[in-house]
Amino acid sequence: MNILQYEFVQNALLAGILLSITAGIIGSLIVIKRDTFLVGGISHASFGGLGLFYFLGLDPILGAFTVALASGSVIGLSNEKQLHTHNAIIGVLWAFGMSLGIIFITITPGYAPNLLTYLFGDILTVSRPDIISIALYNIVLLTVLFLFYKPLIVYLFDKEFAALHGIPVKLFRYFFYLFIAIAIVLMIRSVGIILVLALLTIPPLIALPFLKRMPIIMLWSVLISLFIFISGFFIAYYTNLPTGPIIIVTGTILLFVTRVICFLRDKNS
Amino acid sequence: MHSKELIKVNHLNFSFDKKIEVLSEIDLPVYEKDYLVIMGPNGGGKTTLLKCMLGLLKPNSGYIDYNGIKKNDFGYVPQFTTFDKHMPIRVHEFIETGLIGQYHAFKKRNPVDKSVIEAQLEEFDIKDIACSSISEISGGQLQRALLARALIQNPKILFLDEPTTFIDSESRGNLSEILKRLNEKMAIVMITHDTSTIDDQVKNIACVNKTLYYHGRDEHMEESLEKVYGCPIELIGHGLPHRVLKEHK
Numbered sequence: 319m320n321i322l323q324y325e326f327v328q329n330a331l332l333a334g335i336l337l338s339i340t341a342g343i344i345g346s347l348i349v350i351k352r353d354t355f356l357v358g359g360i361s362h363a364s365f366g367g368l369g370l371f372y373f374l375g376l377d378p379i380l381g382a383f384t385v386a387l388a389s390g391s392v393i394g395l396s397n398e399k400q401l402h403t404h405n406a407i408i409g410v411l412w413a414f415g416m417s418l419g420i421i422f423i424t425i426t427p428g429y430a431p432n433l434l435t436y437l438f439g440d441i442l443t444v445s446r447p448d449i450i451s452i453a454l455y456n457i458v459l460l461t462v463l464f465l466f467y468k469p470l471i472v473y474l475f476d477k478e479f480a481a482l483h484g485i486p487v488k489l490f491r492y493f494f495y496l497f498i499a500i501a502i503v504l505m506i507r508s509v510g511i512i513l514v515l516a517l518l519t520i521p522p523l524i525a526l527p528f529l530k531r532m533p534i535i536m537l538w539s540v541l542i543s544l545f546i547f548i549s550g551f552f553i554a555y556y557t558n559l560p561t562g563p564i565i566i567v568t569g570t571i572l573l574f575v576t577r578v579i580c581f582l583r584d585k586n587s
Numbered sequence: 588m589h590s591k592e593l594i595k596v597n598h599l600n601f602s603f604d605k606k607i608e609v610l611s612e613i614d615l616p617v618y619e620k621d622y623l624v625i626m627g628p629n630g631g632g633k634t635t636l637l638k639c640m641l642g643l644l645k646p647n648s649g650y651i652d653y654n655g656i657k658k659n660d661f662g663y664v665p666q667f668t669t670f671d672k673h674m675p676i677r678v679h680e681f682i683e684t685g686l687i688g689q690y691h692a693f694k695k696r697n698p699v700d701k702s703v704i705e706a707q708l709e710e711f712d713i714k715d716i717a718c719s720s721i722s723e724i725s726g727g728q729l730q731r732a733l734l735a736r737a738l739i740q741n742p743k744i745l746f747l748d749e750p751t752t753f754i755d756s757e758s759r760g761n762l763s764e765i766l767k768r769l770n771e772k773m774a775i776v777m778i779t780h781d782t783s784t785i786d787d788q789v790k791n792i793a794c795v796n797k798t799l800y801y802h803g804r805d806e807h808m809e810e811s812l813e814k815v816y817g818c819p820i821e822l823i824g825h826g827l828p829h830r831v832l833k834e835h836k
Contacts, residue, residue: 350674472684476670479736481643482663483688530675530720 321555326442330561333444333508334547336452337517342540343459344501345518347494349526350535351474354519356401356495359408360389361502361514363415368436368506369422378436383503385415390499394492398477438562439510441551452504459497466490471532513562517543520569527580546572590619593656593744593774594640599649601635609635613649613799617744621774622766622790626781631796633778634666634748640776641746659688662742662773664733667753672722678732679717682707685739707735711765727758734765745769747777800835 321327348357364382371381389411393401419436463470472480473490481487505514521542522535529535550565557564599613609632617623617640625633638644640651641661676684682704708714711731716724724732730750737745747766751759766775767788792802 468684468690469687471674471676471680472687474671475674475676475681475684476665478638478643478665478669479663479684480687482641482658482661484658485687526675530677530718531680532675535675 326444329444329446329449330441330551331548333441333449333452334551335544336449336456337505337508338543338547339456339540340452340459340501340504341517342521342538342543343463343536344498345543346522346525346532346536346539347474348498348518349522350532353498354515355405355408356393357498357502357518358515359411360386360393360499361506361511362412363389364503364506365436365511366415366418366422369419373422373426379503379507382506383500386499386503387496390495391492394495435510436506437510437512438560439506439508439513441508441561444508448504448507452508455500455504459501462493462497467533509565510562513566516566516569517547520546520566520573524573524576527577542572591654592616592652593619593621593654595652595654596636596640597650597652599636599639599646599651601632601639601644601646605647608797610639610646610795610799611797613795615793615799615801617774617776618791619774620770620772621776622770622786622788623774623776623793624789624791625776625778625793625795627795629780633780633795636795636799637746637748637776637778656743659740660743662737662740662745664730664737664745664747664750666748667726667729669748672729674721676721677718678713678721678724678728679704679708681721681732682735682739685736688740703739707739711735726753727755727761730754730758730762731765734762738769742773744774744776747775749778749780751779751781794835 322331348354364386367381367383367385368378369381371384372378374381469480469485470490472483473485473487473494477487480490502514505517509517521539524542525535525538529538546569547565550568551561553559553568554561554564594617596613596615599610600608601610602608613636615636625636627633635644639646641663642658683699686699686703705714708717711734713724713728713731713735716728721729721732730753750762754762763786766777766786769775770788794800794802
C-alpha cells in the first residue's frame, strides 16, 4: 500500500513543506544576524510555559506561545548592547525554562506524557488547523518581506545608517523578534524544540558559503530544508526510526558533506 | 568672513545614563562648504558629538539649529566597526541602500535608476568589484563603497567618522583627493584622532575632550594640543607644511 494514501502522512508532508518555507526564511535571517543563541533561549524558555499550562489543565502549546511571545518581546524591546552584556542570562533562561517544564509535567497528576514528544515533536500528529496556521503565518511573513525587504536589509546591515534615513529601527527590532517567536511556536507544535533549532540553522549554514545574496540564500535554505525534511521523513518511515532525530541527522550529514566540498574547493583555488 | 551656517550646535550637553558626562557646553558651527575636522583623544566624545549632530543621539540639554538642512541632506561614512561586514550583500546593492531614505513600502515603486549606481561605481573606481560581496573587498575599497553610498543622494554635508583607521597609506592619499574634490560642492565634517592626517585643505579644526575648543581658519598659529590630549605632544615633520593651533583657554 502506498504510504501517501494515509491522511496523517499527507498532513505531515504538507506541514513539512510549509514549515520549510518558514524555516528557510526565518533561519537565514537568524543565522546572518548571529542570533541562534537567542532563538535557542526563546524555544527552551517556552518549554516552561508548556509545562505550566499542562499542569493547569490548559492547552500546553498555548503556554509555549505565551512564553515565546513574552520572551520575544523582552528581547525586541531591549537594546543590542544590553543583550550582549547580559548574554549569559539567556543561558539561564534556557536551562530554567526546561527545568520548569519538566517539573510541572512531573507533578501533574495522572498519566505523564512522553517528554520526548515535546522535545522532538511528532510530525505524524499534525492536524489541519496546525497546517492552516502555518500557511497563514507564511502568507503574512512573505507579504511583510515583500513590502519591507529593502529597509530590513539596511536595518540588519547597518542600524545607524537605517536610523539616519528614517527607518523606525526600534519598531523593526520588535517585529523581527516577534516574527521569530511565533515561528518557533508553530514549529515546536509539529517538529519539537530541538528540531526547531536544527531546521533554522542547518539549511542556511549549508547555503551560505556558496551564495552571496540574501534572497537567494533564503530561497536555497527553503529548498534545502525541504530536501532534508522529505528525505529524513522517508528514511524514518522505512527504517522505523523516530522522524525528528532522523531529519536532524540527515541535515547534519548534508552540512558536513557540503563543508568538505567547500574546503576542497577553497584549497584548490 | 564666514559663509552661511548650515548647522549650529548650541550649549550642547550629553551624558550616558545621566551619569558619565561625555560632552559639556559644546558650541560648534558648520559652514557652507566648510571642511571641519573634529579631533581629540579616544573617548573624548568626538563620535558622540557627531551622532548628536546627525540626530542619532538626543542631547540632555542644548539644541542644534539646522538651517534648512534635512536628514536626507546628510551623507554619513561610519566607522568600520559600526556595521556587519559579513552580511551577504554585494557592492552595488550596498551602494543602492544609500537611497533608502526615498523608500516607501506602500507607494508604487519606480525601478531604481541603475545609471545613478553605475555613476557612483565609476566615480569611486569600484566598478570591477561591483558584484563582489562586501566581506571580500579590501579596506580601501570598502571605504570608497561607503563614500559612494553616502554620496548617492547628493548630500549637502558629508560626515566621516575616523575614515583613515583601517586603510593603507595609498588609499589615504586617494581619500584626500576625493575629499578635496567633494569639498568644492559640499561641507565636510571629519572625525579623527590621528593628527598626522590633517589635510592642508582643512578650514576649521575643533578639539574635543568633553569640552570643545574651536580653531577657526583665521586663527594665529600658536601653541599646541597639549591641553586636549593631557600630555605634551610633539609633531615631527621634515620640511612639511604645518599648522600650530592656539592654546585652549
